[in-house]
Amino acid sequence: MNITQIFFGTDERVRSGWRFLIFVIAFFVSAIVFGGAAAAILIALGRTGTPVYFVVNGVISLILALVIGWLCGKYLEQLPFRALGASFTKGWLVNFVVGLILGILTLALAAGIGMLTGGLSFSFNTSADMSSIYWTLLISFLIFAAAAAFEEALFRGYILQTFVRSGLAWPAIIFISVFFGAVHLGNPSANAISSINTALAGIWLGIAYLKTRDLWLAFGLHLAWNWTQGSIFGIEVSGLTDIVKAPLMREMDSGPAWITGGDYGIEGGIITTIALIVSALVIYFMPLLKPDEELKNLSEPPAVQKPAR
Secondary structure, three states: OOHHHHHEOOOOOEOHHHHHHHHHHHHHHHHHHHHHHHHHHHHHOOOOOOHHHHHHHHHHHHHHHHHHHHHHHHHHHOOOHHHHOOOOOOOHHHHHHHHHHHHHHHHHHHHHHHHHOOOEEEEEOOOOOHHHHHHHHHHHHHHHHHHHHHHHHHHHHHHHHHHHOOOOHHHHHHHHHHHHHHOOOOOOOOOHHHHHHHHHHHHHHHHHHHHHOOOHHHHHHHHHHHHHHHHHOOOOEOOEOOOOOOOOEEEEEOOOHHHHOHHHOHHHOHHHHHHHHHHHHHHHHOOOOOOOHHHHHHOOOHHHOOOOO
């Protein structure tokens, strides 16, 4: 192997590993510059820790992930923006709605198992007035939507898709999912089970991408899981409690923590492990979920892509 083959494949394109590295470097440099500038402005305006801060941070990060993903696709692989799967292509709304429904049902399954074990119980939130609850439902939806959209554009966007186009879909899903789990290790009350579940969630969302070759199904799953968990059931979201102020219900967790999740929330217990496995299998075998032919073609290795008509 000569020096050229280290950087370029037989298709004369930069190899996927280098494309991944270029994206990661470009994204983090841009995040430091633009994200840092936005954070400084919001801090100066006294918006630290407010809904505006969370939403703006998520939206800026989303834009950076999409723009850099588009530029990498355009100049490294000669791909259009729609290859990222973030456009309003055929079937996007169905995929998004199905994702929302399945995300809600998956969380409800985990909570239901917790209730059957006797470890979890829920009651309506009587300590907050209805206007506070309605406001929380709306604001938290926007916050979780911005965060979920960004994380899907980053983790299931270009860095996964560029490996899929190299025929390395499953190794990439596993690698990215392990990293997805690792970045949550710093969350409050994180533990071994929570890290495994977060990595498993990455696989769950990776399967969603493979089924549709767009980001809408995964976005719907991610958004619905977090919003239902925190804003409806009143459960800690990955150990975090400062986003949802007045949930619709309150959770009572009597453990054991390895089943129910304890202070980390439901994601720290095996009830989530079970629910994610069941949901992943449902998505994998669901006949309704099919990719748009153009998106499928744009996400295949060049050797198997069909000529444009």
